Amino acid sequence: MGQPRVIVIGAGPAGVRCAQTLVEAGLRPIVVDENRRDGGQIYRRQPDTFTRPYAKLYGTEAERAQALHASFDVLRARVDYMPETLAWNISEGNLHVTNNGRTRALPYDALVICSGATDRLMPVKGWHYAGTYSLGASQIALKAQACSIGRQVVFMGTGPLLYLVASQYVKAGANVAAVLDTSPLMRRVAALPKLLARPAVLRNGLALVSYLKRAGVQVLTGVTPVEITGSPENGVQGVVVRDRRGNERSFECDAVGMGYHLRPETQLADLARCAFRFDHETRQWLPEVGEDGRTSVPGVYLAGDGMKVLGADAAEIGGRLAALAVLKDFRFRVADEELRRLREEQAKMDSFRRGLAQAFPWPVEQAAALPDDAIVCRCEAITAGELRRTVCEMGAREANRAKALCRVGMGRCQGRYCGHAGAEVIAHAAGVPVEQVGRLRGQAPVKPLAIATYGEVE
Amino acid sequence: MIDNPRSTRGSTSRRFTRLAETDRPRVRIVIDGDVVDALAGDTLMVAVLNNARHLRESEFGDGRRAGFCLMGACQDCWVWTADGARLRACTSVVEQGMHIVTKQPEAAWANLA
Numbered sequence: 001m002g003q004p005r006v007i008v009i010g011a012g013p014a015g016v017r018c019a020q021t022l023v024e025a026g027l028r029p030i031v032v033d034e035n036r037r038d039g040g041q042i043y044r045r046q047p048d049t050f051t052r053p054y055a056k057l058y059g060t061e062a063e064r065a066q067a068l069h070a071s072f073d074v075l076r077a078r079v080d081y082m083p084e085t086l087a088w089n090i091s092e093g094n095l096h097v098t099n100n101g102r103t104r105a106l107p108y109d110a111l112v113i114c115s116g117a118t119d120r121l122m123p124v125k126g127w128h129y130a131g132t133y134s135l136g137a138s139q140i141a142l143k144a145q146a147c148s149i150g151r152q153v154v155f156m157g158t159g160p161l162l163y164l165v166a167s168q169y170v171k172a173g174a175n176v177a178a179v180l181d182t183s184p185l186m187r188r189v190a191a192l193p194k195l196l197a198r199p200a201v202l203r204n205g206l207a208l209v210s211y212l213k214r215a216g217v218q219v220l221t222g223v224t225p226v227e228i229t230g231s232p233e234n235g236v237q238g239v240v241v242r243d244r245r246g247n248e249r250s251f252e253c254d255a256v257g258m259g260y261h262l263r264p265e266t267q268l269a270d271l272a273r274c275a276f277r278f279d280h281e282t283r284q285w286l287p288e289v290g291e292d293g294r295t296s297v298p299g300v301y302l303a304g305d306g307m308k309v310l311g312a313d314a315a316e317i318g319g320r321l322a323a324l325a326v327l328k329d330f331r332f333r334v335a336d337e338e339l340r341r342l343r344e345e346q347a348k349m350d351s352f353r354r355g356l357a358q359a360f361p362w363p364v365e366q367a368a369a370l371p372d373d374a375i376v377c378r379c380e381a382i383t384a385g386e387l388r389r390t391v392c393e394m395g396a397r398e399a400n401r402a403k404a405l406c407r408v409g410m411g412r413c414q415g416r417y418c419g420h421a422g423a424e425v426i427a428h429a430a431g432v433p434v435e436q437v438g439r440l441r442g443q444a445p446v447k448p449l450a451i452a453t454y455g456e457v458e
Numbered sequence: 459m460i461d462n463p464r465s466t467r468g469s470t471s472r473r474f475t476r477l478a479e480t481d482r483p484r485v486r487i488v489i490d491g492d493v494v495d496a497l498a499g500d501t502l503m504v505a506v507l508n509n510a511r512h513l514r515e516s517e518f519g520d521g522r523r524a525g526f527c528l529m530g531a532c533q534d535c536w537v538w539t540a541d542g543a544r545l546r547a548c549t550s551v552v553e554q555g556m557h558i559v560t561k562q563p564e565a566a567w568a569n570l571a
Contacts, residue, residue, distance in 0.1 A: 034530060036549075036551075046479075047499035047551075049498060049499040050479045050499060051479065052479065118531045119527065128516070128521070129521065130473070130512045130513075130522045131473060131524060132526065133525070133527075133528065134532075136527065136529060137526060137528035137529065140528040140529060140548075142477070145479075146477050146478040147475060147476055147477060148477055149473075150474070150475065172478065173477050174475065174477060232520060232521020232522060234511065235511060235521075254473070265531075378534065381518035381520040412532075412533035413527075413531060413533055413534070416527075417526070417527070447530070447531075448533060
């Protein structure tokens with residue numbers, strides 16, 4: 001038997017370290033990545049014509065970003081790199097990819113999915129107005145394009161990204177009107193023991209908060225979002241929240257960056273028929289993974305935030321672990337010492353992850369409190385009221401059933417931004433635990449493809 | 459900040475604000491018939507939103523949209539070229555002479571809501 005054909009999906013921290021480990025073992029993997037350049041979202045590279053130094057772009061993570069980019073620069077000649085290529089289906093040992101309107105089926109013996117994460121969103125009334133962006137989007141605008149999403153920006157939601165993006169905006173000279181965190185401060189105190197698994201990261205996080213306060217930015221914790229005000233023609237004009245004492249507070253702005261931590265991109269794992277389990281701590285369905293990223297399907301492996309949101313450092317470790325798992329399963333020699341060391345490090349990362357989940361919880365109660373006229377599905381402007389009617393009048397108590405009847409999750413984002421909140425709305429309306437509502441099934445193509453896409457004749 | 463001498467759109471008619479990297483060659487494009495300037499290396503989204511406050515109209519009657527995720531996941535930033543091709547503005551790179559239309563050229567979809 002020749003060398004196993006290995007495909008790595010994604011060229012972020014997990015994908016790059018995975019590919020590197022495979023190359024070091026003498027393999028030549030295919031690396032499929034949707035982006036124009038390697039780095040993923042977190043270490044996204046700016047265009048070549050831009051001149052900001054690493055320290056300015058990536059702050060405390062500058063060295064890591066530079067190291068990852070340098071590693072991939074060396075790897076490029078030793079892997080089959082397919083940038084700007086969408087992996088959109090998996091069937092019968094083939095990965096279906098499309099690049100520039102041409103589609104191909106790539107056979108594989110081992111597939112490592114490092115698909116990353118997107119922002120996890122809880123709707124608020126008015127979030128469809130132009131000028132509302134995800135936190136990740138706000139960061140990309142700055143990092144990759146040196147732009148602020150508006151002249152006066154409010155950041156709202158919860159999680160480490162909230163403070164990171166807000167402080168990056170302030171440092172870059174943007175006008176940040178307020179940082180509004182739905183998590184109460186006490187949760188952070190309670191989560192400290194777990195967060196101490198990574199003391200340096202905890203210290204960085206605390207430094208961000210004090211930087212924002214020193215810069216004169218209003219930082220409110222324990223808020224309840226009420227509404228993003230604005231108009232269909234002009235977009236966002238302000239944000240209204242209730243503070244932790246229950247008083248209504250209004251902030252004028254022309255842009256909102258919002259997000260509630262992240263959710264893994266699991267559609268490809270789903271299409272590969274990997275088993276999923278419900279994670280009670282974060283209230284979401286995650287692919288079931290065994291040791292080192294092995295899934296329930298032989299030959300399919302997961303690493304990075306696309307498996308479980310552990311962050312960029314853990315993604316690098318996870319990428320290496322998944323590569324070692326592939327190598328082991330194909331009877332290559334693997335240094336057990338290295339495996340042990342990586343697993344130990346990863347255990348700390350997981351402890352920290354659980355601390356974050358505790359400190360910055362997914363605000364379930366907001367789904368229940370969402371007014372009937374608030375839009376849940378931004379793609380097709382479907383309201384919470386319509387979704388509730390589907391549950392209460394048409395008896396849909398399962399996510400895919402409700403989707404079929406009222407189209408929440410059917411739109412062009414394919415449920416990425418409404419799926420989790422939609423499930424909570426259904427669960428509350430039906431009076432059942434959210435895990436009983438199930439999860440939206442992944443559908444191919446995992447992103448819209450032009451009808452004109454054509455197959456390559458080989 | 460880029461001043462745009464050819465455009466009649468004032469600073470209140472742009473959504474994004476440039477904070478750095480403004481020393482790049484200019485690229486001229488057309489948005490809904492107006493000739494405007496962008497910068498080489500801009501994504502199409504950044505090029506448009508530094509000259510306008512929206513990218514498209516929602517087909518579902520809830521108003522104007524200006525994108526949401528910037529990472530090719532939400533598909534809220536679709537714009538059209540004058541000859542009817544659809545582009546995802548956040549992952550496309552602006553090119554000199556592009557003609558962009560922020561209204562979907564064919565008949566609007568049925569309102570399914």
